[in-house]
Amino acid sequence: MRHLLTTAGLAREDAIRILDTAAQMAATQERETRKLPTLRGKTVVNLFFEDSTRTRISFEAAAKRLSADVINFSAKGSSVSKGESLKDTALTLQAMGADAVVVRHWASGAAERLATSGWVHGSVLNAGDGTHQHPTQALLDAYTIRKHLVESPDGAGLDGLRVAIVGDVLHSRVAGSNGYLLTTLGAKVSVVAPPTLLPVGITARPELEVFYTLDEALDAHKFDAIMMLRVQRERMTGAAFFPSPEEYTRMYGLDAARMARLPEQAIIMHPGPMNRGLEISAEAADAPNSVIVEQVANGVAVRMAALYLLLAGEEAAE
Amino acid sequence: MSSTAKPVLIENVSLAGQVNSNLLIVDGEIAEAQGSPIDAPADAIRIDATGLIALPGLVDLHTHLREPGREDAETIESGSRSAARGGFTAIHAMANTTPVADSAGVVEQVWSRGREVGLVDVYPVGAVTVGLGGTQLSEMGAMAMSRARVRVFSDDGKCVSDPVIMRRALEYVKTFGGVIAQHSQDPRLTEGAQMHEGIVSAELGLTGWPAVAEESIIARDVLLTEHVGSRLHVCHVSTAGSVDIIRWAKARGINVTAEVMPHHLLLTDESVRGYDARFKVNPPLRTQADVDAVRAGLADGTIDIIATDHAPHPDEDKDCEWGAAAMGMIGLETALGIVQKAMVDTGLMNWSQVALRMSHLPAVIGGVADAHGLNLDKGEAANITLVDPSAPWLVDPAKTASRSNNSPFGGIELPGRAVATFLRGTPTYLDERFEGLFA
Amino acid sequence: MTGTILGAPDISRAITRIAHEIVERNDGAGNIVLLGIPTRGLPLARRLADALVAIEPTFDSAARTGALDITMYRDDLHRQPTRAIGTTTMPTAGIDDATVVLVDDVFHTGRTIRAALDAISDLGRPRTVQLAVLVDRGHRELPIRADYVGKNIPTSRSERVDVRLLEVDGEDAVVLRRGENEGAGEGA
Numbered sequence: 001m002r003h004l005l006t007t008a009g010l011a012r013e014d015a016i017r018i019l020d021t022a023a024q025m026a027a028t029q030e031r032e033t034r035k036l037p038t039l040r041g042k043t044v045v046n047l048f049f050e051d052s053t054r055t056r057i058s059f060e061a062a063a064k065r066l067s068a069d070v071i072n073f074s075a076k077g078s079s080v081s082k083g084e085s086l087k088d089t090a091l092t093l094q095a096m097g098a099d100a101v102v103v104r105h106w107a108s109g110a111a112e113r114l115a116t117s118g119w120v121h122g123s124v125l126n127a128g129d130g131t132h133q134h135p136t137q138a139l140l141d142a143y144t145i146r147k148h149l150v151e152s153p154d155g156a157g158l159d160g161l162r163v164a165i166v167g168d169v170l171h172s173r174v175a176g177s178n179g180y181l182l183t184t185l186g187a188k189v190s191v192v193a194p195p196t197l198l199p200v201g202i203t204a205r206p207e208l209e210v211f212y213t214l215d216e217a218l219d220a221h222k223f224d225a226i227m228m229l230r231v232q233r234e235r236m237t238g239a240a241f242f243p244s245p246e247e248y249t250r251m252y253g254l255d256a257a258r259m260a261r262l263p264e265q266a267i268i269m270h271p272g273p274m275n276r277g278l279e280i281s282a283e284a285a286d287a288p289n290s291v292i293v294e295q296v297a298n299g300v301a302v303r304m305a306a307l308y309l310l311l312a313g314e315e316a317a318e
Numbered sequence: 319m320s321s322t323a324k325p326v327l328i329e330n331v332s333l334a335g336q337v338n339s340n341l342l343i344v345d346g347e348i349a350e351a352q353g354s355p356i357d358a359p360a361d362a363i364r365i366d367a368t369g370l371i372a373l374p375g376l377v378d379l380h381t382h383l384r385e386p387g388r389e390d391a392e393t394i395e396s397g398s399r400s401a402a403r404g405g406f407t408a409i410h411a412m413a414n415t416t417p418v419a420d421s422a423g424v425v426e427q428v429w430s431r432g433r434e435v436g437l438v439d440v441y442p443v444g445a446v447t448v449g450l451g452g453t454q455l456s457e458m459g460a461m462a463m464s465r466a467r468v469r470v471f472s473d474d475g476k477c478v479s480d481p482v483i484m485r486r487a488l489e490y491v492k493t494f495g496g497v498i499a500q501h502s503q504d505p506r507l508t509e510g511a512q513m514h515e516g517i518v519s520a521e522l523g524l525t526g527w528p529a530v531a532e533e534s535i536i537a538r539d540v541l542l543t544e545h546v547g548s549r550l551h552v553c554h555v556s557t558a559g560s561v562d563i564i565r566w567a568k569a570r571g572i573n574v575t576a577e578v579m580p581h582h583l584l585l586t587d588e589s590v591r592g593y594d595a596r597f598k599v600n601p602p603l604r605t606q607a608d609v610d611a612v613r614a615g616l617a618d619g620t621i622d623i624i625a626t627d628h629a630p631h632p633d634e635d636k637d638c639e640w641g642a643a644a645m646g647m648i649g650l651e652t653a654l655g656i657v658q659k660a661m662v663d664t665g666l667m668n669w670s671q672v673a674l675r676m677s678h679l680p681a682v683i684g685g686v687a688d689a690h691g692l693n694l695d696k697g698e699a700a701n702i703t704l705v706d707p708s709a710p711w712l713v714d715p716a717k718t719a720s721r722s723n724n725s726p727f728g729g730i731e732l733p734g735r736a737v738a739t740f741l742r743g744t745p746t747y748l749d750e751r752f753e754g755l756f757a
Numbered sequence: 758m759t760g761t762i763l764g765a766p767d768i769s770r771a772i773t774r775i776a777h778e779i780v781e782r783n784d785g786a787g788n789i790v791l792l793g794i795p796t797r798g799l800p801l802a803r804r805l806a807d808a809l810v811a812i813e814p815t816f817d818s819a820a821r822t823g824a825l826d827i828t829m830y831r832d833d834l835h836r837q838p839t840r841a842i843g844t845t846t847m848p849t850a851g852i853d854d855a856t857v858v859l860v861d862d863v864f865h866t867g868r869t870i871r872a873a874l875d876a877i878s879d880l881g882r883p884r885t886v887q888l889a890v891l892v893d894r895g896h897r898e899l900p901i902r903a904d905y906v907g908k909n910i911p912t913s914r915s916e917r918v919d920v921r922l923l924e925v926d927g928e929d930a931v932v933l934r935r936g937e938n939e940g941a942g943e944g945a
Contacts, residue, residue: 001839008521017841024842028829033879038829066829086639107641108512108523109593116592117637130641132523176523200528201520308829313839 001309003115003124006133007181012157015185019143020154021305022298029065029301039068042311045098047089048127049075049105054272055127058296059102062303068311071096086110090119098122100311108132123310131171137271138177140302142185144295145225148267159186162221166192166214166252167229167279168241170199174271175229183207192217192252196241214252218261226262227269228254228280245278255281267291325349326743327358331367331704333694335669341372343700346743351696363755365738367704373673375407375701375739377680377690379470379499379577380553380625381650383409383440386427387416392630392721394428397650398437399719400628402746404650405703405736408681408690409438413445414475420445420456422464429466437746441686444468446487446498450476455486462494469685472499474553475600477535479505484539488548497575497683499551500539502560503601507531512640514587514602522590524640527602529557536560540567540574551683552576554627556601558611565620575683577625578612580649580656585609585726595636595643596726599629616675617666623680626653630722648720652713654705655732662707663733669707677703700743707734762910762918765929768891771907772801775889776808778905783856786816788884790855792825794873795843799824800924801891802860823848825859825880830872847880857883862920864890864906867899892931894918 001014028036044063046056056072063070073093075084086105093101100123103111108130115124128134146153149161163182169175169191182189190209191198202208211217231248235241242248249255254268259281262268268280268290276282285292326343333339342350342358350356358364378401384392394411401409411428413419419428425442432440444461448454450473461468471491478484478500487498508531513519515526536552540563543550555561555576567574581599586606589597597603615621629646636643657676661667667675681691692698710733715725737749745756763771780786786809793802806818826843834840859873870888877886889905894912910933912918917936923929 021842024826024844027845031880035879036829037875038834085634086642087634087637105639107639110639110641112593113639130523131525173523199520200515200526201517204517204520308842309839312834314835314837 004135004306004310005111005115005124005126007135007138007177007184008133010135010181010184012184015139015142015181016155016157018139018302018305018309019146021309022139022143022302023154025304025308026298026301035065035067037067038308039063039066039311042068042099043071043097044068044100044102044307045071045073045093045096047073047075047093047101047103049084049086049103049110050128052104052128054296055104058299059127059303061300062307065300066304066307068099068307071098086114087117087119090114090117094120100125100307102127104128106130125306125310128173130173131176132173133177134173135177135181136299136303136306137174138181139306140295140299141178141227141269141271142181143302144269144291144298145187145267147298148291149224149265157185158182161187161224162190163187163225163227164190164192164217164221164223165227165229166217166254168197168231168235169193169202169229170197171232171235172229178227179205179208190217190221190223194242194251214254214258218258222263223266224263225267225269226254227271230271230273230275231279233275233278249278253279253281254284256283259284259287269295272296325359325362326365326740327356327362328365328367328372328702328704329355331370331372332669333372334673335371339372339694341694341702343702343740343743346700348694348696348698348700351694365704365752365755369706369708370737371669371705371707372694373405373669373703373705374677374691374694375703375741376405376654376676377408377684377686378406378626378628378650378653379410379551379623379680379684380474381409381411381628382414382630382646383411383428384415384630385431386424390721391632394431394440395435396719396721397628397630398432398435398440400648400650401438402739402741403719403736404626404652405654405705405739405747406438406650407701407703407739407741407746408441408686409650410441410443410470410684412472412474413443414450414473418445418449419443420448420450422457422460422466425461425466425468426464438741439686439689441470441684442466442468443470443472443474443499446471446473446478447483452476452478452480452483455483455490458490458496459493462496469494469496470499470551470683471496472501472553474499474501477501477503477505479535481538481542485542485546488543488550489546492548495685497549497551497685499553500535501553502532502535502539504531504535507534511602512598513590514604516587516605518587518590522593524590529559529604529608532557532601533559533563536563540564540572543574544570544572549573550575554579554582554601554625555612555615555621556582556604557608561611561615561620565615568620575622575679576620577623578616578621579625579627580653580660581647581726582612583609583616583660584656589726593640594726595638595640596647596724598640598643598645599647600645613660613666616661623675623683624653624657625680626650628720630720631724632722636724646724648715648718648722648725650720651718652725652727652732655711655735656727658707658734659732669705700740702740703736704738705734706737706749709734709737711735759916759933759935761930762933763908763931768907768929768931771891772804773808775905775907776805776812779809779858779887779889780812782887782904786813788856789816789821790848790850790852790857790883791822792848792852792857792859792873792877793822794859794861794869795824795826797862797920797922797925798860800922801862805860805889817850820850821848825873825876827869827872827876830875832868832872845876852877852881852883854882854884856885856887858887858889860889862891862922863918864888864893864903865896867897867901870901871899891920892918
């Protein structure tokens with residue numbers, strides 16, 4: 001595996017390999033000495049063109065636990081004010097010798113551009129590009145689901161499990177990555193969103209079942225996992241995607257009543273950061289079957305696995 | 319290319335693919351045009367045009383020359399050179415320069431620089447609104463009466479979206495027989511749009527540019543045109559729905575003309591996979607169904623002409639992430655080859671129709687039919703393009719005469735190209751096979 | 758000499774002898790913990806544990822046997838395709854202050870054991886670490902020695918030593934073969 005850019009082309013056995021490796025990594029994190037020498041001498045650059053302390057720290061922890069050196073680069077910019085050039089920044093980092101570049105960018109396709117342009121020679125790991133993909137998030141979500149809902153997780157997929165993804169699917173790279181990955185692993189995925197927050201092209205994806213309200217979805221299926229997506233308030237009245245936060249919560253929010261309709265084994269997930277009271281109530285966020293905090297820890301293990309698989313073997317650059 | 323005083327004899331050329339002929343050019347005019355051999359003066363330069371096709375000099379109704387303001391991307395000179403290489407003898411320079419061409423001063427500047435360069439007749443297009451702001455009509459009358467004699471007005475790059483402003487503009491140009499060339503794009507429906515809205519855009523996570531944003535403006539504009547009894551030209555038609563609306567409008571007798579770009583005859587939104595910004599263009603590449611519909615529309619005349627929308631951009635505006643890239647492709651030198659590949663070699667058009675849609679009709683719409691797009695008859699100005707339809711070539715964006723290299727066609731083989739271009743008898747472009755003839 | 762060097766009975770005898778040596782050297786099996794290095798060091802460790810129980814019935818083989826995967830401590834990862842990481846299972850008796858006996862099938866360059874020592878130091882602090890191997894084929898690249906050896910088999914660098922065990926390969930045998938190149942990933 002040279003790069004990790006998207007879950008759309010990720011084969012089932014490669015996905016399972018990442019999950020199994022993550023399990024081994026997680027096991028090492030139970031020890032007193034959590035650090036491993038595996039990537040000693042390798043340099044990992046966190047190239048973040050979008051603010052995200054949480055994801056950056058997660059990748060930093062993952063790299064450091066494998067004894068890699070970490071360089072953090074925060075660049076300014078957005079789709080409105082272009083800011084620093086991706087190309088020039090990448091060339092500078094390459095000159096500093098990066099074995100892997102973990103990139104988060106506001107433009108969809110930025111990670112793929114970086115990987116195919118020849119500006120950097122190392123591996124590229126997509127930490128979120130625009131509204132396109134966020135593969136390690138989907139992998140840690142899949143890992144979390146597998147850990148809780150599959151009897152013997154090692155070597156296994158998510159066959160037969162039912163997962164609901166609720167919220168702004170149109171703008172969510174988390175939904176983008178999960179839609180492909182969970183299906184590849186054998187789960188049945190339902191997306192729940194108002195029509196304004198669903199991409200026009202979703203009808204071409206027969207593997208995704210679409211519901212326009214959360215109650216309809218809960219009527220139709222017993223979900224093993226329900227993933228609530230963060231809703232951006234700016235998208236509400238400003239861009240007219242939805243009338244008001246209150247109406248959103250009424251129709252799509254996971255409150256105590258809806259939570260009670262979930263089967264016993266169901267887990268509640270959220271990629272964070274949460275809008276408590278908007279898309280997810282406090283009771284749901286703090287419920288015993290909420291795995292939201294655990295997702296964060298799993299994120300480090302999954303990212304350790306990704307870095308290991310990209311950098312440790314001979315297929316690593318050069 | 320220096321002008322030559324010697325007569326030029328073009329022998330055994332096929333006139334628009336229809337009939338074999340010989341042409342004698344003397345003092346910028348076609349002195350003789352006949353099927354039988356011509357008794358030419360002894361000092362005439364003889365061109366053996368066996369296997370070549372002669373078209374009236376091509377006319378582009380939609381070019382971006384970037385001067386004044388963005389000479390790093392293109393100048394009137396480099397753009398003219400690129401046009402001549404593409405077989406064009408006349409181009410219409412769009413108004414979205416810096417400063418915008420919304421006054422007599424700027425259009426005269428562009429016009430006289432074009433004349434100074436002398437490789438192609440540059441006809442400046444005037445902006446419809448001041449600064450392309452969409453709120454106040456520009457002094458179209460002054461531009462029409464200037465030395466540049468502007469007849470085509472367009473805010474291309476932007477849409478004249480305010481319906482009242484569009485109505486007034488359509489009414490106003492009747493004063494001097496002008497035409498409004500509309501860039502049909504509802505701005506509200508396309509805020510932040512990056513590519514065609516469809517299955518591919520959903521997968522790639524790029525904000526979509528729905529077809530309805532083009533079609534709804536065209537529908538409104540043809541109805542306004544009918545209501546006020548004016549003339550409308552629709553720029554770069556790209557969707558099947560747009561073709562349907564224009565067909566309906568023409569059937570109703572509405573005075574509307576339309577153009578299509580070569581890239582919309584060939585490429586689809588699938589090309590956007592990989593996020594190579596050389597495929598980023600406005601209006602965007604659409605689906606195969608749209609490509610099929612615009613080809614059919616061009617073949618049956620619903621779409622009147624082909625125009626290039628030659629849009630140069632410097633490397634840094636393309637060699638970057640998609641969201642940060644500029645929209646547009648250069649196209650003067652690849653237009654003819656693409657039209658041959660997509661339309662002639664597929665049997666949808668013949669060369670006579672190419673002459674119609676790439677020379678005659680563009681000249682008529684632009685109001686320059688007294689000088690361009692004329693039949694290659696005795697007595698007419700010698701604006702002639704010689705085309706070799708059997709000269710396959712590999713497109714190399716670095717080898718263009720344009721200052722910019724933003725072509726998505728690099729590596730594609732095109733079946734033919736212009737090999738000689740004559741502007742009033744003076745060769746403005748000669749393929750290397752003719753080297754030495756005009757020493 | 759090529760071909761089968763050890764057959765099933767030879768292997769069995771070697772394990773029994775090593776078990777006796779361990780007990781003798783350490784004055785009993787009371788503080789012993791066995792860590793097998795996957796893949797084949799693991800079944801060997803289990804057999805050794807069974808042999809220890811036969812000598813000292815109080816030896817709690819279940820609590821005192823474990824697996825130590827050393828993939829993440831290897832120094833040659835970049836020279837091969839990416840390796841899958843195996844499972845490390847700590848013996849429930851713990852390794853702190855214990856006499857840890859590392860168990861592996863073939864002792865060769867010593868690099869595997871070097872990695873194992875690094876892995877152990879991240880897991881705890883044994884009082885002593887000893888090494889038991891079924892086959893020592895020589896060609897050490899590091900100053901590491903084995904405490905208990907089933908059989909010394911002098912080899913040339915181009916030869917390969919294949920250990921086959923019932924639990925993994927369906928039969929018990931140690932086979933010496935001519936190889937084209939240095940066996941990568943062949944053993945310790």
